Structures are given as structure tokens and as C-alpha cells.
Amino acid sequence: MILNFRDIVFLCLCGLLHIIYRNRRKPHLPLPPSLPRWPLVGNAFQIPRTYAHIFYQELGRKLGTKIMYLETFGKSIVVVNDAWIAKELLEKRSALYSSRPHITMLHDVIGATDHFAFMPYGDEWRNHRRLFQQHFSPKTLSRDEERILDFVRKGLLPNIYQDPRHVHDHVRSCVGGLSLSLTYGLPVLRNCDPLVRQSEETFTAAVAAAAPGKFLVSIVPMLKYIPEWVPGTTFKTIGRQIDEQLTLLKEGPYLNTLKNMDDGTAPVSFVSTSLERYQGTPDFENQALYIKQTALQIFGAASESSVAAAMTFILAMLIHPDIQRKAQQEVDSVVGMDRLPDFSDRPRLPYLSAIVKEVLRWNPIGPMGLPHMTTEEDVYEGYYIPKGCMVMSNTYAILHDEETFPNPKEFNPNRFIKDGILLDDILDPAVIATFGFGRRICPGAHTALSTLYLISASTLSLFDISPALDTEGKPIKVVPEFTAASVASKPLPFDCKLTPRQGKDVKDLLQEYLGTEVIL
Known part of the structure; x- marks a missing residue:
């Protein structure tokens, strides 16, 4: 069919009207405050690849706003430095803000498309999250707390007692082993379990890859098409190695659990319980695949965040001995000298609860959280937010807001407690920000x-946390420093020593656990 001039004009007018309709609000509503943008690249080369959370906090101060807009190669980014704005967008408007952006390094280079924390919002994501919530929920927490007790008492505390200089290694072994046990029900070596060590290295690398600015390819996606042999494409080698390791971790422990189930020796775990729940259903094969994929996510996420939080606690106690002593006095008054703490003591330890809140606030384990993405355009307080926009809640800025937390860089648990009573009129890091917002909030927060x-x-209860000594016998001063990645933050390695407390018969309290080599 040959179009005449009038048809062409009519189609052009229709196209013009469509464009005007689609963009009808854009000329009338401003975007959130922003830095000047360069043509084509936008702000791509103004965004740092390390400590982005601090950059966005300072940028908000410079622009005089707690919501700001940036662009990288045509992609829209909104950063929120305020808890209430984050709640308004990511929770109250969660239907629009619950998807995830495409991260080139993670999704295309590594090929990690089956991790539900990074999946777009939709049915597949719901299937994975439902499996998680069916097994891990506040109602089943007492079951998992028994396993937590086992790993702390049989693993962490004996290891510290027998080798007090390598606390970080012991925390990693304990948390990684606990995660492996909860997920797969596999036996774990108390010291240097090879699977726990392998998983930590792999998950640390994978989390770094998920940081939007860590690798240039996530800012300039076209770089993914460059062959691996071209100089400057080490990100491709890194991606391939991470993919291979993730595949090994996804398959190996899962197959071992299946074998134990066949032998009738598999204890309760996410994998065994979930498979039994769907055994004999018409869609068992699909559910089994989802279970295998979700298991890897649980295994990795629990390890990374809990190690970061535990090491932040130890660092805080090291550099604040007065706070440490006050907390020990409270624990002693409740627990006494002749037993170990358990979960029944928790309600009677308000100062320790305040310390835990301050640990999460002082060094947020996910400084920028995981980015959300809008599935439709929106307007907030007169600002236009485009469809397909990456929306990031800056947890670090939220929990270091001077208006809410005066002197935010100071570690001070008294922010959360007065006269021995926890305050309920101050933002609680354990409830807001630390574990995310809305439908993408971390479903394992209560276990963590x-x-x-x-x-x-x-x-x-058992140990004094104090500075290590140098060759001259003088205490080594520790200055708090944290990793540069904005997806996960943990203290950089620091020296300290943990010694049995005077007046505590630590050996006797740990006697029944000291001979344990394998935790089941």
C-alpha cells in the first residue's frame, strides 16, 4: 500500500500527539534537585565507585535536599536520604517501587538471574520469597534459635577461648556454619570448614558485583560486548570466576542434602522441609528448582550481613571500654556467674538492646541497601519520577542524620535508652532502614x-575485649574503618584480644562444648 501525503501527515500528527501524551507531565513538573548533567553521559563520571553512600549524603547537603536526581547514560536515578520519604515511596507506594533494576555486571556478565533479592518484581520473585517465608518466620524463630545457641556455644565461644587472637575468623566460621546448617542441614566443622570458607569468598565477590558503581560495565553497559581478551576487561574474567563458584555452591550442598534425605539422616533445614512440603505436588519439579535457587540466596545473605554486624559490635566494644563494662554489669546482673546467656534473658537486657540498635545505626550493614526500580512514572511533592527509575534509599545518610541522631559518628547507645527503659519515640534502626523497605524488606531480619x-x-558474659599489644607491650590503637562498597559494609581488619573475665570460670562454663569438632 502506498501512502499519500495526507496519510503521512495524519500519522505524524498521531505520533506527535502520542509523544505529547506520554510526556505530558514532564514539561510542567521538575525532576528532584540534581547536579548539572553532561550530554549523553549525564552524571556517570561524577558518581564514585567507592563510598557512594557518603557521596550522596554530602551531595544532599550541598543541594539542600533529601531527595535528588541523577542520570547515567540515559538511566534515571533517585537517591533518598530521609527515612520518611523512603517509607512514603517504597512502602506506601510499594506497588510502583518494588522492582529491581538491571545490573549489568551481576545479570549479564556473571549471569546471576535466579537470586530473588535481585529479581524484578513479579511471579517468579513471589515464588522464591514465599518459599523463604514459609520456612523462616517469626512463628518458627524458636526452632532456629536452638540452632543459633548450638553454633555460638559449640563453635564461637570455644574457638575464642582457645584462640583469642583470631576473633574475625571465629565469627565467620560461626555465622557461616550456622547459615549452612539452617539452609541445608549439613554437618559443619567447628574450625575452618572448607565449604564455609569457599562460600564467604564467593559471596563477598558477588555482593561487590551487585554494587551499581563498583564495575564500570554497570555504568557503561555496552562494555559487556567487548571480548575478554581485550586489555581492560578483567571484569569479564572476574564475572566468569564468580559464576563458576556460585554454580558449585548452588549444586554441591543441595545434592548433599538430597543424599541425606534419601538416607533418612537429614535434619530439619530449609531445603529438606521445603522439598518435603511439595513432594507429590503436580509442580514439584518447578518448586524443587526454586528451592535450590532460594537456598543459595539464604546461605549467602545470612553470612554476609551477620558477620558485618557482629564484627561492628566487637569493634565498638573495643574502642569504648566504658560501654563494654556497663553492658557486662547488666548481663551479670541478669545471667549471673554460673550459666551462659540464652534467649529468655533478652527482655531483661535493655542496655544490651540499645547497644545492638546503635551497632546497626553506627555502621549500617547495607549503607545503600539494594536499589528499587519504578514500574510506572510517579510524582512526589511536585517532583517527577520517571518510569524505570532506579530508587536508592541511603541507609547510611538516614541513620547518620544529625537532626535525628546528634553527633552521628559517635557510638552512643544512650540515644535509645533512658533510666533503663528503651525509648520508643526515636527511629529504630532494627525496624527502619537496616533491613530495607516495603515488599523488598529482608525476610530474615528476625533471625539476623x-x-x-x-x-x-x-x-x-565470658570475655573482656581489649587492645592487642605491640612488640613493646603497648596497646595498639584502633581507628574505626569500614569497607568501601556501598552494598555491604563491615569493619576493616583490626587487632584485638579477648580474654576470660576475672571472676568467671570460663573453662567450666564451656566444658561440655570444648571437645566438639563437628556441629550437627
Whole structure:
């Protein structure tokens, strides 16, 4: 069919009207405050690849706003430095703000498309999250707390007692082993379990890859098409190695659990319980695949965040001995000298609860959280927010807001407690920001908080945390420093020593656990 001039004009007018309709609000509504943008690249080369959370906090101060807009190669980014704005957008308007952006390094280079924390909002994501919530929920927390007790008492505390200089290694072994046990029900070596060590290295690398600005390819996606042999494409080698390791971790422990189930020796775990729940259903094969994929996510997420929080606690106690002593006095008054802390003590330890809140506030374990993405355009307080926009809640800025937390860089648990009573009129990091917002909030937060509580209470009960000594016998001063990645933050390695407290018969309290080599 040949179009005449009038048809062409009519189609052009229709196209013009469509464009005007689609963009009808854009000319009338401003975007949130922003830095000047360069043509084509936008702000791509103004955004740092390390400590982005601090950059966005300072940028908000410079622009005089707590919501700001940036662009990278045509992609829209909104950063929120305020808890209430984040709640308004990510929770109250969660239907629009619950998807995830495409991260080139993670999704295309590594090929990690089956991790539900990074999945777009939709049915597949719901299937994975439902499996998680069916097994891990506040109603089943007492079941998992028994496992937490086992790993702290049989693993962490004996390891510290026998080798007090390598606390970080012991925390990683304890938390990683606990995560492996909860997920797969596999036996774990108390010291240097090879699977726990392999998983930590792999998940640390994968989390770094998920940081939007960590690798240039996530800012300039076209770089993914460059062959691996071209100089400057080491990100492709890194991606391939991470993919291979993730595949090994996804398959190996899962197959071992299946074998134990066949032998009738598999204890309760996420994998065994979930498979039994769907055994014999018409869609069992699909559910089994979802279970295998979700298991890897649980295994990795629990390890990374809980180690970061536990090491932040130890660092805080090291550099604040007065706070440490006060907390020990409270633990002693409740627990006494002849037993170990347990979960029944928790309600009677308000100062320790305040310390845990301050740990989460002082060094947020996810400084920028995981980015959300809008599935439709929106307007907030007169600002236009485009469809397909990456929306990031700056947890660090929220929890270091001077208006809410005066002197935010100071570690001060008294922010959360007065006259021995926890305050309920101040933003609680354990409830807001730390574990995300809206429909993408971390479903394992209650387990992570229980783990942090027991590690903190048990360590304070048995040990003094003090500076290591140099070759001249002088205390080594530790200045708090944290990793540069904005997806996960943990203290950089620091020296300290943990010694049995005077007046505590630590050996006797740990006697029944000291011979344990494998935790089941």
C-alpha cells in the first residue's frame, strides 16, 4: 500500500500527539534537585565507585535536599536520604517501587538471574520469597534459635577461648556454619570448614558485583560486548570466576542434602522441609528448582550481613571500654556467674538492646541497601519520577542524620535508652532502614537480630575485649574503618584480644562444648 501525503501527515500528527501524551507531565513538573548533567553521559563520571553512600549524603547537603536526581547514560536515578520519604515511596507506594533494576555486571556478565533479592518484581520473585517465608518466620524463630545457641556455644565461644587472637575468623566460621546448617542441614566443622570458607569468598565477590558503581560495565553497559581478551576487561574474567563458584555452591550442598534425605539422616533445614512440603505436588519439579535457587540466596545473605554486624559490635566494644563494662554489669546482673546467656534473658537486657540498635545505626550493614526500580512514572511533592527509575534509599545518610541522631559518628547507645527503659519515640534502626523497605524488606531480619543478640550477650558474659599489644607491650590503637562498597559494609581488619573475665570460670562454663569438632 502506498501512502499519500495526507496519510503521512495524519500519522505524524498521531505520533506527535502520542509523544505529547506520554510526556505530558514532564514539561510542567521538575525532576528532584540534581547536579548539572553532561550530554549523553549525564552524571556517570561524577558518581564514585567507592563510598557512594557518603557521596550522596554530602551531595544532599550541598543541594539542600533529601531527595535528588541523577542520570547515567540515559538511566534515571533517585537517591533518598530521609527515612520518611523512603517509607512514603517504597512502602506506601510499594506497588510502583518494588522492582529491581538491571545490573549489568551481576545479570549479564556473571549471569546471576535466579537470586530473588535481585529479581524484578513479579511471579517468579513471589515464588522464591514465599518459599523463604514459609520456612523462616517469626512463628518458627524458636526452632532456629536452638540452632543459633548450638553454633555460638559449640563453635564461637570455644574457638575464642582457645584462640583469642583470631576473633574475625571465629565469627565467620560461626555465622557461616550456622547459615549452612539452617539452609541445608549439613554437618559443619567447628574450625575452618572448607565449604564455609569457599562460600564467604564467593559471596563477598558477588555482593561487590551487585554494587551499581563498583564495575564500570554497570555504568557503561555496552562494555559487556567487548571480548575478554581485550586489555581492560578483567571484569569479564572476574564475572566468569564468580559464576563458576556460585554454580558449585548452588549444586554441591543441595545434592548433599538430597543424599541425606534419601538416607533418612537429614535434619530439619530449609531445603529438606521445603522439598518435603511439595513432594507429590503436580509442580514439584518447578518448586524443587526454586528451592535450590532460594537456598543459595539464604546461605549467602545470612553470612554476609551477620558477620558485618557482629564484627561492628566487637569493634565498638573495643574502642569504648566504658560501654563494654556497663553492658557486662547488666548481663551479670541478669545471667549471673554460673550459666551462659540464652534467649529468655533478652527482655531483661535493655542496655544490651540499645547497644545492638546503635551497632546497626553506627555502621549500617547495607549503607545503600539494594536499589528499587519504578514500574510506572510517579510524582512526589511536585517532583517527577520517571518510569524505570532506579530508587536508592541511603541507609547510611538516614541513620547518620544529625537532626535525628546528634553527633552521628559517635557510638552512643544512650540515644535509645533512658533510666533503663528503651525509648520508643526515636527511629529504630532494627525496624527502619537496616533491613530495607516495603515488599523488598529482608525476610530474615528476625533471625539476623537473634544471632547478633546471642553473639553479643555471650561474648560480653565470658570475655573482656581489649587492645592487642605491640612488640613493646603497648596497646595498639584502633581507628574505626569500614569497607568501601556501598552494598555491604563491615569493619576493616583490626587487632584485638579477648580474654576470660576475672571472676568467671570460663573453662567450666564451656566444658561440655570444648571437645566438639563437628556441629550437627
